[in-house]
């Protein structure tokens with residue numbers, strides 16, 4: 052399959068501005084389809100950044116049939132586009148969209164709260180034309196933070212949440228959560 056469209060990724064920990072960049076990139080395009088994973092029901096059918104920016108999006112549990120009509124597709128929370136929350140292989144679906152000529156932009160966490168890479172994001176990183184690595188500010192000391200910590204263990208690797216459950220942390224202040 053010859054790939055024609057570009058794949059751009061915004062990666063980093065939580066609170067780093069991935070959604071803000073993704074929304075800004077989408078707003079620069081005229082003909083764009085924004086997708087939100089069905090797993091993430093926070094904020095309704097919008098991509099929302101903590102900086103206040105937002106963009107209408109379509110919930111998807113499978114690649115939308117009408118996606119061919121768009122020249123640019125953006126999707127957020129790349130780590131959530133996996134079984135059983137997504138039907139199909141998002142990496143293959145993105146490759147097929149690019150082969151049809153669409154540019155695709157994805158935001159997502161490169162690693163989970165254990166600092167283990169999300170496999171689906173690693174696969175996308177391998178195929179990306181451009182990767183923008185963002186950092187947040189450590190919630191403890193304010194230094195650049197490349198990691199997300201979970202403040203208490205719940206036993207779930209995929210679990211939506213905000214600052215009640217997750218914090219951005221630098222190397223010095225990252226740690227695994229205490230066992231319940």
Ligand SMILES: Nc1ncnc2c1ncn2[C@@H]1O[C@H](COP(=O)(O)OP(=O)(O)O)[C@@H](O)[C@H]1O
Nearest residue numbers: 065066067068069070071100101102187188219
């Ligand atoms: N610890 C933090 N580090 C950096 N920005 C933060 C932090 N906590 C809150 N913010 C706010 O979050 C915004 C980025 O949010 P968002 O785009 O939702 O990030 P992401 O999608 O990477 O989680 C920043 O512009 C800032 O206003």
Ligand SMILES: Cc1cn([C@H]2C[C@H](O)[C@@H](COP(=O)(O)O)O2)c(=O)[nH]c1=O
Nearest residue numbers: 064065066163164199208209210211212
């Ligand atoms: C670290 C980590 C995060 N999540 C969840 C928590 C949030 O709902 C999203 C990330 O949102 P953001 O736009 O990057 O702030 O992912 C998770 O399910 N598992 C994790 O390990």
